[in-house]
Amino acid sequence: MEKKDTQWPLWEIFIQANPGIPHKHVGSLHAPDAELAIQNARDVYTRRNEGISIWVVEAKNIRASSPEDIGSFFEPANDKVYRHPTFYKVPDGVKYL
Amino acid sequence: MVKDEKKLLAEFQAKIDKGVKIEPKDWMPEHYRKQLIRMMSQHAHSEIVGMLPEGNWITRAPSLRRKAILLAKVQDEAGHGMYLYSAAETLGIDRTEMLEQLHTGKAKYSSIFNYPTLTWADIGAIGWLVDGAAIMNQTALAKGSYGPYSRAMVRICKEESFHNRQGYEIMCSLAFGTPEQKAMAQDALNRWWWPAIMMLGPSDDNSPNSAELMSWKVKMESNDSIRQRFIDRTVPQGDHIGLTFPDPLLKFNKETGHYEHGPINWEEFFNVVKGNGPCNKARLKARVDADKDGKWVREAAEAYAMKHTEKETLAA
Ligand SMILES: [Fe+2]
Numbered sequence: 001m002e003k004k005d006t007q008w009p010l011w012e013i014f015i016q017a018n019p020g021i022p023h024k025h026v027g028s029l030h031a032p033d034a035e036l037a038i039q040n041a042r043d044v045y046t047r048r049n050e051g052i053s054i055w056v057v058e059a060k061n062i063r064a065s066s067p068e069d070i071g072s073f074f075e076p077a078n079d080k081v082y083r084h085p086t087f088y089k090v091p092d093g094v095k096y097l
Numbered sequence: 098m099v100k101d102e103k104k105l106l107a108e109f110q111a112k113i114d115k116g117v118k119i120e121p122k123d124w125m126p127e128h129y130r131k132q133l134i135r136m137m138s139q140h141a142h143s144e145i146v147g148m149l150p151e152g153n154w155i156t157r158a159p160s161l162r163r164k165a166i167l168l169a170k171v172q173d174e175a176g177h178g179m180y181l182y183s184a185a186e187t188l189g190i191d192r193t194e195m196l197e198q199l200h201t202g203k204a205k206y207s208s209i210f211n212y213p214t215l216t217w218a219d220i221g222a223i224g225w226l227v228d229g230a231a232i233m234n235q236t237a238l239a240k241g242s243y244g245p246y247s248r249a250m251v252r253i254c255k256e257e258s259f260h261n262r263q264g265y266e267i268m269c270s271l272a273f274g275t276p277e278q279k280a281m282a283q284d285a286l287n288r289w290w291w292p293a294i295m296m297l298g299p300s301d302d303n304s305p306n307s308a309e310l311m312s313w314k315v316k317m318e319s320n321d322s323i324r325q326r327f328i329d330r331t332v333p334q335g336d337h338i339g340l341t342f343p344d345p346l347l348k349f350n351k352e353t354g355h356y357e358h359g360p361i362n363w364e365e366f367f368n369v370v371k372g373n374g375p376c377n378k379a380r381l382k383a384r385v386d387a388d389k390d391g392k393w394v395r396e397a398a399e400a401y402a403m404k405h406t407e408k409e410t411l412a413a
């Protein structure tokens with residue numbers, strides 16, 4: 001039997017635009033391995049100097065929170081206003097706090 | 098707890114009305130998903146097939162400068178196809194499946210790419226008119242509700258403006274060149290004007306089920322309104338370089354501030370969409386052959402990757 005045609009695994013691509021800033025997700029592509037994923041990412045996503053560094057992660061290795069749980073999952077942070085500096089009163093005239 | 102469909106639909110619509118993007122894992126109506134897959138894969142196919150008419154002139158570009166530019170443009174179109182295939186995949190369709198649909202003629206691509214590129218001036222006309230029309234359409238789509246599609250559109254629009262300009266520049270050089278060159282530019286405009294106008298899709302009274310798609314922000318603007326904007330912006334550009342449009346009824350209406358145009362030959366449009374344009378068969382064949390001829394490369398790269406992983410596993 002003829003071997004079934006392949007479309008290679010899916011890779012998610014992250015690009016750092018300039019030094020000192022985080023890598024940002026830009027899209028995905030198919031490639032047989034990490035090395036070619038990086039090559040392809042350069043051609044597909046950085047044709048106009050959009051980046052100085054590329055990360056590739058095979059899509060199957062990414063786990064994500066599920067949108068249905070946004071409420072219960074992120075809610076615990078909602079009532080903890082004391083985590084923000086604006087929660088605290090500082091007497092007038094006091095500086096550098 | 099399973100929320101009922103009605104409530105989910107209301108939440109979905111509310112999100113869209115607020116301008117919140119829909120992301121791949123969010124709930125969405127089946128019709129929304131289907132429609133987007135159809136649009137996005139068609140769009141991706143158009144980018145890929147769109148490389149063929151222009152690719153035809155890469156080896157014959159009149160100067161090294163023009164050749165480098167055309168190469169870069171065609172490479173951009175390949176990139177656009179890639180962005181769009183991967184954006185479509187987030188909706189749960191496989192790229193192989195989309196390509197299969199293209200190769201078997203089940204999926205459509207833009208009708209415009211079924212016209213031939215007979216002279217170098219056609220490369221100018223394509224950049225100016227075809228990319229010009231595509232930009233009108235794509236800037237509207239960039240405001241659409243599906244996150245991955247709209248982000249791909251933003252990226253694509255940024256790249257398109259050079260496509261449009263390089264085409265107009267070619268038309269300028271020819272229009273201000275020798276009488277033969279000017280005639281060549283005029284001939285290209287004569288042949289590409291109507292197909293470019295048609296590529297923005299059937300007129301509104303002939304394009305069903307738009308209301309729901311509009312409210313879901315899958316479609317952002319009606320075909321006729323995009324077409325009008327394209328005409329309004331493009332005609333003065335042609336006038337400026339002394340070319341004339343092949344439409345004797347084309348005239349500016351001072352009251353409305355818009356150009357009026359003659360009747361569009363929709364019979365021709367639907368005929369080309371059906372597969373009877375001058376190049377439909379050749380385009381499809383080129384795609385199928387490219388896929389076939391590239392198969393061994395895909396297999397070799399995969400075999401190499403496998404061998405590599407085996408080695409790594411053994412070494413570990
Ligand atoms: Fe494009």
Ligand SMILES: [Fe+2]
Nearest residue numbers: 174228257260
């Ligand atoms: Fe383009």
